[in-house]
Amino acid sequence: MKKxxxxxxxxxxxxxxxxxxKEHLEIISKGLISLESRPPIQQQDKLVDQLYRETHNLKGSxxxxxxxxxxxxxxxxxxxxxxxxxxxxxxxxxxxxxxxxAVDHINLLVNxxxxxxxxxxxxxxxxxxxxxxxxxxxxxxxxxxxxNESEKFTETAGSLRISTKKLDQLFQQVEELLHIKITxxxxxxxxxxxxxxxxxxxxxxxxxxxxxxxxxKKISDSNKxxxxxxxxxxxxxxxxxxxxxxxxxxxxxxxxxxxxNIRQAYGMIDNLLLEMKxxxxxxxxxxxDTLPRMxxxxxRELNKDVFLEFHxxxxxxxxxxxxxxxxxxxxIIRNCIDHGVGTPEERSKxxxxxxxxxxxxxxxxxxxxxxxxxSDDGKGIDIDKIKQxxxxxxxxxxxxxxxxxxxxxxxxxxxxxxxTSPIATDISxxxxxxxxxxxxxxxxxxxxxxxSKWGVGTTFIITLPLSIxxxxxxxxxxxxxxxxxxxxxxxxxxRILPDNIKTIEGRQTITYENLTIxxxxxxxxxxxxxxxxxxxxxKIVLIINATDTTVAFEIDCVLQEQELIIKNLGNxxxxxxxxxxxxxxxxxxxxxxxxxxxxIHSALKIPSVLTHPISNxxxxxxxxxxxxxLLVEDSITTRTLLKNVLEASGYEVKTAINGFExxxxxxxxxxxxxxxxxxxxxxxxxxxxxxxRSLKQYSKLPIVIISTRGSQRDIEQGIEVGANAYINKSNFxxxxxxxxxxxxxxxxxxxx
Amino acid sequence: xxxxHSKQAILRKRAEKLAKESPTIFNRFIxxxxxxxxLANEQYAIESKFVREICPLKNITPLPGAPSFVQGLxxxxxxxxxxxxxxxxxxxxxxxxxxxxxxxxxxxxxxFGIAADILLENKIVDPSGIQTTFPGLTDLxxxxxxxxxxxxxxxxxxxxxxxxxxxVIDEQVE
Numbered sequence: 007m008k009k010x011x012x013x014x015x016x017x018x019x020x021x022x023x024x025x026x027x028k029e030h031l032e033i034i035s036k037g038l039i040s041l042e043s044r045p046p047i048q049q050q051d052k053l054v055d056q057l058y059r060e061t062h063n064l065k066g067s068x069x070x071x072x073x074x075x076x077x078x079x080x081x082x083x084x085x086x087x088x089x090x091x092x093x094x095x096x097x098x099x100x101x102x103x104x105x106x107x108a109v110d111h112i113n114l115l116v117n118x119x120x121x122x123x124x125x126x127x128x129x130x131x132x133x134x135x136x137x138x139x140x141x142x143x144x145x146x147x148x149x150x151x152x153x154n155e156s157e158k159f160t161e162t163a164g165s166l167r168i169s170t171k172k173l174d175q176l177f178q179q180v181e182e183l184l185h186i187k188i189t190x191x192x193x194x195x196x197x198x199x200x201x202x203x204x205x206x207x208x209x210x211x212x213x214x215x216x217x218x219x220x221x222x223k224k225i226s227d228s229n230k231x232x233x234x235x236x237x238x239x240x241x242x243x244x245x246x247x248x249x250x251x252x253x254x255x256x257x258x259x260x261x262x263x264x265x266x267n268i269r270q271a272y273g274m275i276d277n278l279l280l281e282m283k284x285x286x287x288x289x290x291x292x293x294x295d296t297l298p299r300m301x302x303x304x305x306r307e308l309n310k311d312v313f314l315e316f317h318x319x320x321x322x323x324x325x326x327x328x329x330x331x332x333x334x335x336x337x338i339i340r341n342c343i344d345h346g347v348g349t350p351e352e353r354s355k356x357x358x359x360x361x362x363x364x365x366x367x368x369x370x371x372x373x374x375x376x377x378x379x380x381s382d383d384g385k386g387i388d389i390d391k392i393k394q395x396x397x398x399x400x401x402x403x404x405x406x407x408x409x410x411x412x413x414x415x416x417x418x419x420x421x422x423x424x425x426t427s428p429i430a431t432d433i434s435x436x437x438x439x440x441x442x443x444x445x446x447x448x449x450x451x452x453x454x455x456x457x458s459k460w461g462v463g464t465t466f467i468i469t470l471p472l473s474i475x476x477x478x479x480x481x482x483x484x485x486x487x488x489x490x491x492x493x494x495x496x497x498x499x500x501r502i503l504p505d506n507i508k509t510i511e512g513r514q515t516i517t518y519e520n521l522t523i524x525x526x527x528x529x530x531x532x533x534x535x536x537x538x539x540x541x542x543x544x545k546i547v548l549i550i551n552a553t554d555t556t557v558a559f560e561i562d563c564v565l566q567e568q569e570l571i572i573k574n575l576g577n578x579x580x581x582x583x584x585x586x587x588x589x590x591x592x593x594x595x596x597x598x599x600x601x602x603x604x605x606i607h608s609a610l611k612i613p614s615v616l617t618h619p620i621s622n623x624x625x626x627x628x629x630x631x632x633x634x635x636l637l638v639e640d641s642i643t644t645r646t647l648l649k650n651v652l653e654a655s656g657y658e659v660k661t662a663i664n665g666f667e668x669x670x671x672x673x674x675x676x677x678x679x680x681x682x683x684x685x686x687x688x689x690x691x692x693x694x695x696x697x698x699r700s701l702k703q704y705s706k707l708p709i710v711i712i713s714t715r716g717s718q719r720d721i722e723q724g725i726e727v728g729a730n731a732y733i734n735k736s737n738f739x740x741x742x743x744x745x746x747x748x749x750x751x752x753x754x755x756x757x758x
Numbered sequence: 759x760x761x762x763h764s765k766q767a768i769l770r771k772r773a774e775k776l777a778k779e780s781p782t783i784f785n786r787f788i789x790x791x792x793x794x795x796x797l798a799n800e801q802y803a804i805e806s807k808f809v810r811e812i813c814p815l816k817n818i819t820p821l822p823g824a825p826s827f828v829q830g831l832x833x834x835x836x837x838x839x840x841x842x843x844x845x846x847x848x849x850x851x852x853x854x855x856x857x858x859x860x861x862x863x864x865x866x867x868x869x870f871g872i873a874a875d876i877l878l879e880n881k882i883v884d885p886s887g888i889q890t891t892f893p894g895l896t897d898l899x900x901x902x903x904x905x906x907x908x909x910x911x912x913x914x915x916x917x918x919x920x921x922x923x924x925x926v927i928d929e930q931v932e
Contacts, residue, residue, distance in 0.1 A: 182836065185836070194779070487820070487822070488819075532822040532823055533822050533823045534822045573836075573837070573838045575831065575836070575838055575840060576838060576839060576869055576870060577867050577868050577870075577926070578868065578869070578870040578925060578926055578927065579821075579824075579828070579840050579868065579926075579927050580926055580927060580928040581927070581929055582821065582823070582824055582927055582929055582930050583823060583929040584822070584823055585821070587774055588819070588838050589830060590833050590836060591836070594816075594833050595817055595819065595833070596817070596818065596819040596831045596832060596833050596838055597819065598819065598821065598831075656797045732807075
């Protein structure tokens with residue numbers, strides 16, 4: 007028994023040590039970086055004092071938990087700082103690098119209990135502290151001043167350390183109170199309804215009272231028997247009336263008191279939540295903590311010299327927001343170093359100082375928001391390269407690219423796959439990172455934009471809320487199932503007539519604020535089986551916007567807007583597409599909360615449509631042109647299949663069963679594209695293609711060959727006769743086929 | 759005063775007797791405590807140590823687009839619990855029967871419910887009487903079955919159910 011409690015104690019101690027060590031190491035890293043930037047001499051001395059103290063404390067704690075390895079390294083590092091204090095050594099790049107390596111090594115040892123001590127590193131450290139390098143003159147006061155507010159290692163008196171886990175648990179419990187608030191509101195409404203009913207009852211009672219009085223008068227002249235038999239009825243009525251009056255009084259009191267209680271509870275719950283949220287606030291400086299070290303490492307790897315500065319670290323924001331922003335911020339800084347700031351040689355060629363500068367400025371702006379401005383003084387973003395990349399990824403065609411203004415073009419970098427880097431590296435260049443950054447920011451209810459001037463630099467501006475607002479959702483029904491949609495994503499709920507739904511390119515669309523936007527049934531996107539549909543009735547539509555895309559979703563009805571408590575779905579459902587979480591209604595029912603970003607992704611992925619909004623809008627401009635495709639195929643199965651696929655994508659389709667028939671139809675009607683099989687009676691597909699190409703008016707008609715033959719030789723034959731595409735039936739896939747047809751027609755129209 | 763003393767003495771004796779008695783039941787063999795339930799016309803069991811609680815299955819919210827073995831979500835004292843339909847997971851072929859109870863399993867960070875058509879009993883069994891090989895089963899059944907009792911009741915592997923990645927849904931859009 008005793009042994010067990012001792013073990014528990016040791017485990018607890020180790021956990022505390024781990025947290026403490028991390029703190030020390032972070033401060034040491036920060037201090038080293040400041041020191042490395044050579045601040046004025048007094049400041050250097052102060053920094054070394056601090057570093058010495060931190061290392062010494064860490065050493066002591068390591069000893070206390072019996073970690074000899076960390077104790078040893080700390081001793082060696084401490085010796086170096088001691089040597090500096092005794093003016094026996096000055097810091098060189100070698101010393102910095104070695105200490106950084108040692109800090110990394112300690113980090114490793116802290117995280118893995120059985121890490122091996124790197125003796126070589128210790129030897130190196132000891133060697134450095136022992137070599138009393140010549141007492142060089144200490145560098146003159148540097149003219150650059152460091153603005154690093156996060157550097158203040160403030161120790162606050164009367165503060166208490168509480169684990170974030172405990173705080174989070176507490177917060178969750180406080181959040182549960184919202185449930186009571188919502189329920190109380192419902193009950194207040196119920197009470198009011200009861201009172202209303204009683205009022206109606208009273209009206210009736212008054213009429214009854216009058217009638218009773220009249221009746222009493224009427225029978226006053228009647229004989230005794232009648233009068234006597236009426237008495238109990240009248241008495242009973244009087245008694246009832248008394249009870250009714252007191253009931254009414256009571257309900258009225260209940261109602262008044264109830265409302266007052268609810269009002270008080272409302273205020274208290276809201277206040278408590280607000281105070282609780284404040285507890286979860288942390289200075290933004292925490293977000294900057296690990297950046298200097300990372301900047302230094304990456305810059306070194308790329309042979310660049312980068313100076314990082316911060317302003318506004320004292321602004322406080324919700325810890326959950328800061329946690330979420332850590333990776334996005336890393337990514338932007340990485341981008342700045344990799345793509346923005348050039349090497350010292352490149353920079354001096356451009357007439358810039360060899361050392362690049364990245365600055366992060368946090369500023370509180372109106373409406374409880376913070377603005378993070380991250381700027382570098384590098385090359386800037388090459389807009390032509392972005393456009394090129396966007397064209398290569400079929401996000402837009404050449405004309406669209408040419409029409410984009412500078413700002414629109416720049417913001418393309420937040421789309422998947424777009425990159426200015428000719429090559430993807432392990433650091434960046436794959437064109438995915440900024441998309442993830444943008445998604446995270448939007449998820450946090452913030453926004454991100456980029457500005458860049460060629461040759462001058464790039465600036466990212468991120469706006470974020472300082473605290474997480476209580477989640478508001480819109481309660482809707484689709485196929486009779488309840489869902490919540492985050493209110494931040496809902497632009498409007500409205501009613502539209504079926505006539506206003508237009509089919510363009512196989513996709514249903516409606517017009518919203520002068521824009522043509524895609525229209526889906528929510529149940530189709532969520533894959534809920536449809537039970538009934540009433541085509542002719544007006545539809546209820548929810549306009550949802552996420553990641554800059556607006557889509558309309560048909561639903562059954564909108565119930566109400568309300569505050570919700572977000573509940574996660576548990577570990578068995580780590581991530582489920584289209585839903586971000588769930589909530590529980592007053593009556594205890596579980597309702598799923600829709601993830602707007604997922605939902606729009608899922609909707610746009612439904613086949614027979616192009617998936618990118620820009621391209622869609624481009625296509626919609628050409629909506630008036632009805633495009634006819636000629637399909638020549640002798641097999642009835644394939645012909646029917648392809649005809650359906652093409653028609654579903656919004657094309658008009660004419661069919662022929664052999665090349666000869668196909669050729670005559672081609673000449674009779676206005677055909678925009680030809681799809682043909684090869685093996686057919688009378689005139690085969692290759693001969694047909696050849697014949698079509700030989701005529702001048704068809705020299706540019708897109709021709710798609712679709713065949714069961716797929717050898718290299720077959721494909722070459724297809725190219726010889728002038729086909730634009732050759733599809734092997736065995737690899738046939740509907741969505742890519744439609745996409746190909748769309749592309750060929752788009753290109754064709756571009757040539758018009 | 760005396761009366762109270764003697765009362766307490768009696769109570770203490772009783773308590774001592776009770777405290778002694780229970781181990782004798784367990785000591786007869788190394789017992790395994792199980793919860794037995796029915797799915798379609800088959801009988802299943804799971805070790806009680808993985809069972810957190812059992813509650814009636816009502817007001818389940820379906821999860822559109824999720825794999826079919828996820829029956830939906832229920833609210834258990836303000837916590838959301840996902841419910842798994844073992845009949846679909848194990849492809850138990852039968853005319854569909856409806857489940858009436860949820861057996862909530864939990865270990866470490868994993869927690870979910872399995873739907874049961876009927877609850878049979880809680881009992882202590884002798885684990886040495888379990889047959890642990892059963893040829894000719896599907897992979898999933900093979901993975902999650904721990905053994906079969908002589909009366910054809912199947913013992914599920916609670917540990918495996920609560921740790922296997924095939925049960926966890928982690929979908930990515932795109």
